[in-house]
Amino acid sequence: MRDGHGQRTAVVFRGVAFELAAILFNVIWWHACHDRRLLTTTIDSAGVRAIGRRFRLAVAWIATGTLLGAVLPALGAAVIAALIPCYWLPIAGELEVGLNAVAAPIRGHDGTVVAAVSASGPSYRLDADRFPEVATAVQAGAAEISVRIGYLGS
Numbered sequence: 001m002r003d004g005h006g007q008r009t010a011v012v013f014r015g016v017a018f019e020l021a022a023i024l025f026n027v028i029w030w031h032a033c034h035d036r037r038l039l040t041t042t043i044d045s046a047g048v049r050a051i052g053r054r055f056r057l058a059v060a061w062i063a064t065g066t067l068l069g070a071v072l073p074a075l076g077a078a079v080i081a082a083l084i085p086c087y088w089l090p091i092a093g094e095l096e097v098g099l100n101a102v103a104a105p106i107r108g109h110d111g112t113v114v115a116a117v118s119a120s121g122p123s124y125r126l127d128a129d130r131f132p133e134v135a136t137a138v139q140a141g142a143a144e145i146s147v148r149i150g151y152l153g154s
Helices: 005-036 045-071 073-082 084-088 128-148
Strands: 099-107 113-122
Touching: 005 045, 005 073, 045 073, 073 084, 099 128, 113 128
Parallel strands: none
Antiparallel strands: 099 113
């Protein structure tokens, strides 16, 4: 492990697993969107496109992190991990027209995500201009809960 070989193997293995999951999510999303067969009527076309863009971004992002991880394990792991906040960012009207929400993970003592906390509201109160402010508060709340249940940080 001193030469980094074990670290490279771990990052690449994890990256390949994430990559396969990202590809599977894209296939499932394509199937759900095809002729809108599995979508709720409340999500509009812009929301569908926004979700699809995130799923497609994940495939390229994780592949980049995996390839970097084969050469520089710490950088590869950081690139893969940097994708996670992209999924915390809200998509306006993602699940319900006129309802917006932001969320953040709650971590257990070992750092795994064990729950989440969110804030939601009607789009006229929780509009895109307020997302950063509300997201900061939600992330602070999630961090405090994580500490209270034993998470000590990375």
